[in-house]
Amino acid sequence: MRLFKLILAVLFTSIAILSFLGVAGLAAFLSFQFTPALLKALAPNSAVDFVFIAVVVLVTILFGRIYCEVMCPLGVLQSLVNKIFHPKTHVRRVCTKLPFTKTQLCIKLLVLAVFVTFISLGLGAWVGLIEPYAIFGKALTLSWPFAIVAILIMGAALFGKGRIWCCYICPVGTILGFISKISIFKDKPGAGCSNCKACFAQPSCPSAPSNNDSSSITRRDAIMGAAAVAAVEKTTDGGFAPISLPGVPKRPQSVLPPGAIKRSDFRLKCVGCQLCVANCPEHALKSSLSLKDFGQVELDFRHGYCRLACTKCGSVCPSGAIKPLTEEMRLHVHMGHAIWKKDLCVRNTNKENCTACIRRCPVGALHLVEGAIVIDKAACVGCGACEHVCPSRPMPAVFVKGFDVQRVVTPIGEADLAAEMLKLIDSGESIVVAKHGVIIARAKGEGISPAIDMLDAAKLSGAIVFDRIVGRAAAAIFVSGGAKSVYAKVMSKSAKEFLEANKVAASHLELVEKIQNRVRNGVCPMEKTVENLDKVDEMVESLRKKLIKK
DSSP states (O other), X not given: OHHHHHHHHHHHHHHHHHHHTTOTTOGGGGGGSHHHHHHHHHSOSSTHHHHHHHHHHHHHHHHSSHHHHHTOHHHHHHHHHHHHHSOOOSOOGGGSOOOOOHHHHHHHHHHHHHHHHHHHTTOHHHHTTSOHHHHHHHHHTTOTTHHHHHHHHHHHHHHSSSOHHHHHTOHHHHHHHHHHTTOSXXXXXXXXXOOOOGGGGXXXXXXXXXXXXXXXXXXXXXXXXXXXXXXXXXTSSSTTSOSOOTTOOOOSSOOOOTTOOBHHHHHHHOOOOOHHHHHOTTOOEEEOOSSTTTTOEEEOOSSOOOOTTOOHHHHHOSSSSSOOOOHHHHTTEEEEEEEEOGXXXXXXXXXXXXXXXXXXXXXOOEEEETXXXXXXXXXXXXXXXXXXXXXXXXXXSEEEEEEEEEEEOOOOOHHHHHHHHHHHHHTTOSEEEEETTEEEEEEOOSTTHHHHHHHHTTOOTTOEEEEEEEOHHHHHHHHHHTOSEEEEEEEEHHHHHHHHHTTOEEEEXXXXXXXXXXXXXXXXXXXXXXXXXXXXXXXXXXXXXXXHHO
């Protein structure tokens, strides 16, 4: 049995360490850590969320605290250190296990009460301050001050007697310890032992308690226990970390990772284990330093931004705080929206012709209008690409405000999408543009002006376009912008031929010979402008000149 436990302990601890080092395919095993599984079970998506907790409780009832011995990485590392530096030969561990002192029991109960209070208040960040798996993860990713906390815990195992953290503080160990009191097959003293505990009273034993009666707890004991807890908390209050960092804007709301759909749920479930931070390929995640969310993760765009093709953080999260997303779903998660500060922008402070944020935006949500940066909040997904590349110092001129509830825009099929776009056209819109099954832009206006605006805003590439009237002039604009397909209530035959010749799908409700002018006494002047031209660039340039003359 001892060898079997050793093999399991090495296996689970190795999996945990390799997961934080970014080895793919192993993070799912960390969903079996007790506290992340418990937080997931409190807001379950299915009955499966209860399974692991039920299994751990059942195993504890049968065999004792097996979880602490083989599955908790912090517990296993303490046992390893203690085994190396404090070997016990020819003595069974169960025969040298001291009963709890009154001070020890006070500490354990106080920490457990704090643990339960944090969970009941939905403060997952504070749960992570006293939860072993979260401390292990933060220490492994060198997150301050938890690296020091882990060193202190290992030091206690090295210079002290036994696993000090597990025996005095750990709330998970306390819960399972209480359950293990009714264990059926747990280790027991040998047949020749009368359970007299005389061995604990030997003067040579430095840990021998003067009084083994833990049935009564005095006020002095309680005060000593509370003082010990306070001493531990002083090492985990974040006092060593700076309050703010250069170049980090003060956001109205922090930006949560994609898949952390609801902020209140995220705060309950995230224990700040840093597994997502360790596995983020763009290094765009960091620990929060705010009091309420201390240790939980948020997006930080100084070193990178949240790429639309990446779903790594949701795939490794063990507690369900970040929901796993498919690549298609990820494209439609809106984490927040960008805000532009005119007084910080180098276009105004240094009179530089900078368009870095516009060029980097992967969804084309930023536009230059009369020298100002205009943000399309309906299109912006809050990925932080604009903030990441902004050259303004000491603070970026563009920064992202996070949503309390992330918006997941569900894409629909092209036929249904066309029907929705037609409704918007019938309600007064002149042009409607959609990508990836989602309507991303709409505009009102006369003639080809709305189409030119969409071209200038880079909205047409790979898009489905629905326009009220499409002649050859509008068709040239859509081809120039790289549209995927064009729908129209009214389309000219020459426009249909031009679109199809340039491999753009064309559909219409009514097909006409020519597009008439507004008074219907002749051909539209824009159509006349391009009737003798065949090259797309020349056609668009001629149309721009015509609009300027008007």
